[in-house]
Amino acid sequence: MLASLSLLGWPRGEPALSILIYHRVLPEPDPLRPGEIDAARFDAQVGFLARHFELMTVSDAAVALRDGRLPGKAACITFDDGYADNWTVAHPILERHGARATVFVATGYLNGGRMFSDTVIEFVRRVPGPVLDLSAVDMGVHAVATVEERLKAVTALQVQLKYLAPDERDAQVARMLSALPVGPLPDDLMLTDAQLKQLADAGHEIGGHTVDHTVLTTLSPEGARAQVLQGRDRLEALLNRPVRSFAYPNGRPQRDYDAGHAAMLRALGFEAAVSTAAGVARRGTDPFQLPRYTPWGRSVTMFAARMMRNARMGGPAAVA
Numbered sequence: 001m002l003a004s005l006s007l008l009g010w011p012r013g014e015p016a017l018s019i020l021i022y023h024r025v026l027p028e029p030d031p032l033r034p035g036e037i038d039a040a041r042f043d044a045q046v047g048f049l050a051r052h053f054e055l056m057t058v059s060d061a062a063v064a065l066r067d068g069r070l071p072g073k074a075a076c077i078t079f080d081d082g083y084a085d086n087w088t089v090a091h092p093i094l095e096r097h098g099a100r101a102t103v104f105v106a107t108g109y110l111n112g113g114r115m116f117s118d119t120v121i122e123f124v125r126r127v128p129g130p131v132l133d134l135s136a137v138d139m140g141v142h143a144v145a146t147v148e149e150r151l152k153a154v155t156a157l158q159v160q161l162k163y164l165a166p167d168e169r170d171a172q173v174a175r176m177l178s179a180l181p182v183g184p185l186p187d188d189l190m191l192t193d194a195q196l197k198q199l200a201d202a203g204h205e206i207g208g209h210t211v212d213h214t215v216l217t218t219l220s221p222e223g224a225r226a227q228v229l230q231g232r233d234r235l236e237a238l239l240n241r242p243v244r245s246f247a248y249p250n251g252r253p254q255r256d257y258d259a260g261h262a263a264m265l266r267a268l269g270f271e272a273a274v275s276t277a278a279g280v281a282r283r284g285t286d287p288f289q290l291p292r293y294t295p296w297g298r299s300v301t302m303f304a305a306r307m308m309r310n311a312r313m314g315g316p317a318a319v320a
């Protein structure tokens with residue numbers, strides 16, 4: 001049945017590059033992380049991709065696109081941020097299907113770091129119910145009697161923190177944690193240096209994603225350049241190989257990065273950069289603004305349908 005699931009209706013014409021965004025691959029589904037895929041579904045998706053697409057790393061695909069050598073149906077599997085399960089859970093699945101992925105790493109979180117969104121999830125998972133009262137730190141009162149309520153509380157707290165400046169956000173997260181101590185939170189969510197090396201040695205591409213995951217448009221041009229370079233230097237020193245691709249934090253064109261950042265990456269010698277604008281890349285797409293999309297869909301049939309819909313959207317504007 002899966003094998004017969006063809007891509008009838010895939011847009012004809014010139015080759016198109018689909019780049020998929022993942023963050024984590026959970027060993028089992030987690031009700032507090034409904035947006036993250038689990039191992040079983042990821043296995044099904046990679047199986048489908050490996051059967052129907054030429055799976056490439058991002059920088060190889062960008063070079064093929066530039067040189068007019070892109071296969072008719074090409075796809076990239078990408079992971080953002082640098083989660084440990086990219087190695088412990090995703091890699092064995094990718095390996096089984098002969099697939100290579102591209103992992104974009106925010107280097108400041110390696111070896112025990114935790115992104116604020118994960119701190120919120122792990123905090124809310126551990127607070128006693130039925131009510132989480134954070135009014136003392138101006139973060140509201142949240143019902144947490146059920147899993148559904150906990151998930152709502154997670155979302156509400158993440159929204160409150162999301163748009164703060166990084167320093168302010170760290171301070172507010174610290175206040176939240178001290179308002180209601182819940183014991184130690186996990187420090188093994190992100191890759192270690194050793195795991196990252198193993199990923200690279202297994203043939204996956206490792207790309208840059210800044211040091212602190214700071215949105216580039218919130219920084220001065222010099223500040224943005226420093227975040228990009230320090231992240232790349234750290235990865236190249238660890239992996240002893242060039243880092244050729246980059247993923248913009250948050251990734252929305254104009255809002256999270258602009259043409260100046262794309263030009264900076266080109267000048268720094270990168271081959272490619274990826275955004276989070278949906279669509280597929282075709283010949284003429286700016287290699288420093290390659291579109292990506294998040295592959296939703298419970299079943300492989302739905303996954304395939306969404307991929308096709310994304311491909312029909314075409315791509316963002318070509319290089320001027």
Ligand SMILES: [Zn+2]
Binds near residue numbers: 081
């Ligand atoms: Zn990210």
